[in-house]
Amino acid sequence: MSDSQPRADDPNKPHRKVTVAIVEKESGETIRYSVLEPTDFPFQLVERYCDDFVKEMISEMSRGEARAFLLYERAEGLRPRVKDVKIINKPKTIRWERSVTGHPGRGATGSERIPYSVDEGESSVVKKGAFPRPPGDSSALLDDGGIDEDAIRAAIRHAHSLLRTALAEKFSESSRLTLMAGLDELMRSTGTTGEPRDDWHMDSMDETAVNLFDAAILLWLESEAASILPKSMRDGYLDRMRDDSKRSEGVMDIAKIIEKHGLF
DSSP states (O other): OOTTSOOTTOTTOSSOOEEEEEEETTTOOEEEEEEEOSSSOHHHHHHHHHHHHHHHHHHHSOTTOEEEEEEEEEETTSOOEEEEEEEEOSOEEEEEEEOOTTOOSOOEEEEEEESOEEEEOOOEEOBTTOSOOOTTOTTSOSSOOOBOHHHHHHHHHHHHHHHHHHHHTTSOHHHHHHHHHHHHHHHHHTTSSSSOOTTOOTTSHHHHHHHHHHHHHHHHHTSTTGGGSOHHHHHHHHHHHHHOHHHHHHHHHHHHHHHHTOOO
16 A cells, blocks of 8 residues: 555545535524445545635625534544534634745745635534434434444443452453453444554544543553453554654553552
8 A cells, every 4th residue: 555545544535425514603503414435534524614604604694794603524434523614704814924945034025915714723523412303303323423422431440440449459361351351341432343543633522532541552562461351452452652742652651650659
C-alpha cells in the first residue's frame, strides 16, 4: 500500500456513509438531516454539504445578520462529533502574507475581501443519545454510537481496582483472569468487542479507557507473568505504542502512578 492510500483504520477513508444533522442553536430545531453516500472521504463529503448549506443560508439572511448552528456528523462505524458553526452575512477582509523560501524579509502581502464569513468551533465527541433523530422519527437511531461516559467511568474504576489487586498479587492466575475480564468489560463499555477502537478521541473518556487498558498491559509485561500475556494483547499494545511516541510516554507515566499510588 502506498503512502497516498488510506490505512484500513483511517477515519477519513472512503466508502463510509456519513450522516449529517444541522440544528439551529436558538430554537433547537433540526433543520437539515441527510445521509451522504460514500463517494469521497468523509471530511470532504461534510465540507461540500456545509458549503452548500452556508450558501443557502446566506441567500435567506439579511445584511449583517448572524446565525448560529450545531453541526453533527457521524461517519459510518465511527464516533459522532459536533461543533459550533456561526454564519455572518457581513463582508470581511482577510489579510495574507506569502514568504519565499530562501529569501529574507516578509515576502508578498495582500488582502482579500469576502462577502460573508463562517466561524467554526472545535469539534467534540457526542454523548450517547444526543445525536439528532431524523425529523418526524423520534424512535430512530436509539444507538447512535455516542460516547456513554457513565458506563465507561464505571468500567474504568472497576478495571483499576482489579489492576491494583493483580499488582499486589504479582499477577497470580486468579488475579490475571479477573483482570482480563475487567479489561474486556472496559473496552466493551466504549463500544468495541474487547479491543481498543481505532478512533478513540483526545480528551475524552474513550482515551482515558484506552490509556488504562494499555497501562495494565505495560505493568503485566513488566511482571514475572509477562510470558503469559495473550499475544493479541501484547501485539496490539506494541502497535499503539509505535504509532505515537508521546502517548507511549504518557501511558508509562500512568503505569508508574498506578504502581505506586493508584489513580483514585
